[in-house]
Amino acid sequence: MQLSFHKMHANGDDFVIVDARNSANPVTSAVARCMGDRNRGVGFNQLAVLLDCDDADARVMFWNADGSALDVCGSATRGAADLLMRQANVSSVVLRTNRGLLTCERVSNGDICVAMGVPLFGWSDIPLVQELDSAVLPLAGSPAACSMGNPHCTYFVDDLATIDIATVGPAIETNALFPLKTNVHFVQIIDRTHIRLRIWERGAGIALGSGSCSCGAVVNGIRRGLLDSTVEVECDGGSVTVQWDGVGTVFLVGPVEASFSGTMSQG
Incomplete structure (x- = not known):
């Protein structure tokens, strides 16, 4: 079977999009793992399938x-939105994810803004293995946790x-405190509107960037009283902007670029 795909990246955070609209979904865990192999497949941090x-x-x-499923990916959501907007010649789209409906808009400089939803802090929502204060976890270094549709520490x-x-x-990703594992962020605060972020991504390893991790890091920084409501997040691959008023929806704004399109043999 020949599987068509689009390879894209957001500040080096690379992902693949498979457009399966008007057809049966061809992607399984095994297919995702095969495509994600950087030596034998296409290689990506995440795969997004359009249905x-x-x-x-x-x-x-x-x-x-690694073939595991996740509910949301900020970078691949921006890529999917960019692709659909270009195809339809529109400036906004709405995408249905396991996180819910995400509204995506192209802003004046061409970047994509995604309304990433309201962050969750309850121990069972993240989830944690037991009832704890997610603002200060009982781990060395006293990290904070939240969910953006996927777990963040x-x-x-x-x-x-x-x-x-x-x-x-x-070691933190697989800590027993996180029954579904977790993304792990390390934040150095430059000032209240600017952080430097390095990422260990659940199921992917060290990443040049991550939309949802950028959101989770800023949300946890605002909860701690360390950051203002609009923050530049400088990752290894480039920068995005995250906005959160402390109550409602988190907004993620950043660039996305096409790398190449192709087909891959499956089975």
Whole structure:
């Protein structure tokens, strides 16, 4: 079977989009894992599959490179929105995800703004394995946790250069406190409107950037009283902007670019 795809990235956070509208969904966990292999497949941090939808421009399903499913991906959502907007010659679309309906708009400089929904802080919503205060977890370094439709754990550090992401990241991702594992962020605060962020992404490893992780890191920083409501998030691959008023929807704004399109043999 030949599977057509579009490879895109958001500040180096790379993802693949498969447009399965008007057809049966060809992507399974095994297919996602095969496509995600950077040596034998296409390679990506996340895969987004576009499906027909009655109440939105498309339904989007997401996969990690290890074949695990996830409910939302900020970077791939921006990519899917960009693709659909260009095809329809419109400036906004609504996408149905497991996170709910996400409204996406193209702003004046060409970046994509996604309304990422309201963050969740309840221990069972993140989820955590037991009832705890998610603002200060009982782990070394006292991280904060939240959910943006996927779990996030945020550490605030004085110097990112002192953190061994490849060692600390997977240990926290698989900590027993997180029954569904977790994304892990390490944040160095430059000032109240600017952070430097490094990421260990659940199911993907070290990432140059991540939309949902950028949102989770800013949300947890605002909860701690460390950040203002609009924050530039500087990741290894580039910057995005996250806005949150402390109550409602989180807005993610950033660029997205097409890399190439192709087909891959399956089975």
